[in-house]
Amino acid sequence: MNTKAENQKIRLDHGSGGRLSHELTRDMILPVFGNDVLNALHDGAVFAVEKGRLAFSTDTYTVDPLFFPGGNIGDLAINGTVNDIAMCGAVPRYLSLGLIIEEGLAVADLKTILATMGRAAQKAGVMVVTGDTKVVPKGAADKLFVNTSGVGLIPAHVRIGADRARSGDQIILSGTIGDHGITIMTRREGMQFDAPFKSDSAPLNHLVESMLVYAESVHVLRDPTRGGLATALNEIAAQSAVGIRIFEDRIPVRPDVAGACELLGFDPLYLANEGKLVAFVAPDMAQDVLKTMHTFAVARNACIIGEVVPENPGRVVMETAIKGLRIVDMLTGEQLPRIC
Numbered sequence: 001m002n003t004k005a006e007n008q009k010i011r012l013d014h015g016s017g018g019r020l021s022h023e024l025t026r027d028m029i030l031p032v033f034g035n036d037v038l039n040a041l042h043d044g045a046v047f048a049v050e051k052g053r054l055a056f057s058t059d060t061y062t063v064d065p066l067f068f069p070g071g072n073i074g075d076l077a078i079n080g081t082v083n084d085i086a087m088c089g090a091v092p093r094y095l096s097l098g099l100i101i102e103e104g105l106a107v108a109d110l111k112t113i114l115a116t117m118g119r120a121a122q123k124a125g126v127m128v129v130t131g132d133t134k135v136v137p138k139g140a141a142d143k144l145f146v147n148t149s150g151v152g153l154i155p156a157h158v159r160i161g162a163d164r165a166r167s168g169d170q171i172i173l174s175g176t177i178g179d180h181g182i183t184i185m186t187r188r189e190g191m192q193f194d195a196p197f198k199s200d201s202a203p204l205n206h207l208v209e210s211m212l213v214y215a216e217s218v219h220v221l222r223d224p225t226r227g228g229l230a231t232a233l234n235e236i237a238a239q240s241a242v243g244i245r246i247f248e249d250r251i252p253v254r255p256d257v258a259g260a261c262e263l264l265g266f267d268p269l270y271l272a273n274e275g276k277l278v279a280f281v282a283p284d285m286a287q288d289v290l291k292t293m294h295t296f297a298v299a300r301n302a303c304i305i306g307e308v309v310p311e312n313p314g315r316v317v318m319e320t321a322i323k324g325l326r327i328v329d330m331l332t333g334e335q336l337p338r339i340c
Helices: 020-032 072-084 107-124 177-188 204-215 227-238 257-266 286-293
Strands: 053-062 091-102 127-136 144-154 170-173 218-223 243-247 280-282 303-309 317-318 325-327
Touching: 020 107, 020 127, 020 303, 053 072, 053 091, 072 091, 072 144, 072 204, 091 204, 107 127, 107 144, 170 286, 177 257, 204 218, 204 280, 204 317, 218 227, 227 243, 227 280, 227 317, 280 286, 286 303
Parallel strands: 091 127, 243 317
Antiparallel strands: 053 144, 091 144, 170 280, 170 303, 218 280, 243 303, 317 325
16 A cells, blocks of 8 residues: 555545555455455355355444454454354354444554454454445544454254253353453543453354354353343343343452442443353253363353243342342443443
8 A cells, every 4th residue: 555644544535446445455454364255356255155054143343442451343343243153053154344434544553453353363263255345534433333244154963042041051151241341441431440451352162162062951152242241141031931040159250340340330240241151051061061161261260150940930030149139130221332
């Protein structure tokens, strides 16, 4: 790309379909994501798949700020779509990438974000095979919006769904909650804490693939992103028409995150997570699944936090640390907008 000073920020011409659009694709996108499918530069990606079921997911990321401890909007987008596909029990394969860029965005920032996305895709073992770029006038967007869509193949023996929770299932949480939400909130507001908060953004597909060695016993998978753990559990309870009982003293929360939540009036149960999952597993195999999860760095703090019960179908009830009972409702309203 031309290195003259006037070309060091994104211009409307970059979205015109003309020379600068082609230069952006050739000089910034293809060097990061280039592969036989994408390099063909067709209007759509063409690839062969094995017979069977596909999982498809799409999401748009508008996180503010674009850069935060533990990642940026780029790897957040890759990881988020990879995880959504993995929660279906699928092996993620191919992703699309859509960029809505505000005129004036620093080219250096876009390069950094794309490079991070490339590393995230490589780590997850997926390919970006098609995409689109639009540039909008200054003030028509907030720096950068990213859309990623993805497809994955579901193995024939896997049956995962939010309606498959069964009485007696043990509920496994892969690690601490609230890390991403508190990181974004404190960075956005410029709050200073002694603790170095860091987003938990990470791909979970390799972890899920190992768990599905026990596919017949893994009934539900869900990543508790917006709305947090509480909302995810309520969705599962409603779709499976079962009761869920969790235990407050078993739910892992980093002490610094818990302290910040107490100070700021947040409940970590409702804060977004970007590198955690919840699994509903048959009781006779729960310890085996948990042992497998502990071999992965992203799940070294995995633990059983509750179980599916016949009482109170459609409800989530938590036994508190003082042995009282609390109904855990779904999040109402937007606790923290622009979180992902």
